[in-house]
Amino acid sequence: MSLPPRSPAAPPLPRPLSVAKSDPERKFGVGAGNGTAVNTGFSGIIALVLTTSFFAGVHLMPEHYFRAMLLERGPTQHATVLLGFWSIVILLLKRGKLSIQRKALDHAVIPENHEFVLTSQTADHVIRNIHALADDPNRFLVYNRILIALSNLKNLGRVSDIDDILRASAERDESSHQTSFATLGGFLWAIPVLGFIGTVLGLAGAIGNFSSLLDKQSDVAGIVGSLKEVTGGLSTAFETTLLALVVALVIQLWITSQRKAEEMFLDDCQDYCLKQIVSRIKILPYEQTREA
Template sequence: MSNPSPSASPPLPRPLSVAKSDIERVFGVSAAGGTAVNSGFAGVIALILTTLFFVIVHFLPPGYFRAMLLDRGPTQYATVFLGFWSIVILIIKQNKLSVQRKALRHAVIPENHEFVLTSQTADQVIRNIHALADDPTRYLVYNRILISLSNLKNLGRVSDVDDILRASAERDESAHQTSFATVGGFLWAIPVLGFIGTVLGLAGAIGNFSSLLDKQSDVSAIVGSLKEVTGGLSTAFETTLLSLVVALVIQLWMTSQRKAEEVFLDDCQEYCLKQIVSRIKILPFEPGREV
């Protein structure tokens, strides 16, 4: 019995797979590029977590924590929901960043130090990239390289590769800033919800106090009825407390995540410099080059 031909052997598994490591792709959701997050998908998860959270709180024994969340008006529910939504976005961004960083561990240029990147050898690098990842365009650093090498292969101008890499880096930097827009909006909305709760609580407390003064003439009766007033004051202060704590946690987390992504973008530029730009050789007969 003859052995199967090498061409019939199954292809080797690629070491990098977005479909198997990106949370959004794993759940079959349309995944955003780079470290951007599908906000709708994150919102659905946040809604589920918020519901479970308040169900658990509902079954807690009576106490300060339970009263602060369940008895202080609707703004508490909205604050917790936006807080969970922001946290889910940041968690997914962390996952996407770890997926993107894996691409930096693999070299796309042959280890041979004599290898020179020209319009004739660009195809070899492109094949190496496609052998590493199932969808290399989903990796920021590989997408930059593929765009620049496609220009090199089609036009034969290696002098433009560095400019294209720089333009791609600027585009990725802009996308990085935009990817935090949703969380930034929530960071603005959460303290505003706290202030709304404060206004509602103070308005209720003042209204109850005025009503007591109108209905009661005995000082002792007024003092005994002040519990209705203090309930409004509790709403006023505790809604602000919750919103400020949630906003503080999200702000610190977002700052850390933003810094990690900026470091990653710097590492991408260094990767392209070492792997591509430093291996380019401009030939004297290159089309469009002045000699």
């Protein structure tokens, strides 16, 4: 008697959270840091492409003040635009990564049953819930904090240290958050400096042209007719600074907004851990005896 054919096993349910499928850096196979950290080299390549495309478009524009300001005021304009695009790409990537991280806060890892308490015996249940929610939970800051804390609870059975472990993880994430803005801080310093360099070059060229005009022209009419060469240097001096200050202002305001959003997210992570983990911990009698 032949046995009936076995039905194929049901495919595993897709996990709702995935950094690999959502993070643009990982889609291109680029190694990225945890949290909202951005790969500087990857963002630099994108910025270089954007800068090249931008100036190619400016070259096709008809004669205009904007075209002259970008193409006829020296190499500092190109460097300023490149750093501006680079900063924008980093900020856009950080915004996308923050959106991915925030999705983890929308899912509860503790059962909704109010009778459930977190102990060294039930820690495995919470860990399984986290792995069911995300394909790589260690990539999510809030889940990584919880997994580290529950590993201590599961392996050592010491629930009294859970809050301390979560606080230590929060401090580490705060430090990583500050470090992720280091490159942007360097760019924000360099952009106005490029403008000042353009100012010095423009003034130097204007003064040099004016001196040569005085040597070559003996009459006032000739000097007035040749002042266009001098005003070109003055345009370089002021317009390089103008572009750099405008770009720096936009980037500074954007950085302030992004930094505030990430700090609010870190605060929300602490609240999440407090409500989901710390408030549901229960020390069993034998654990009290062990810790005593």
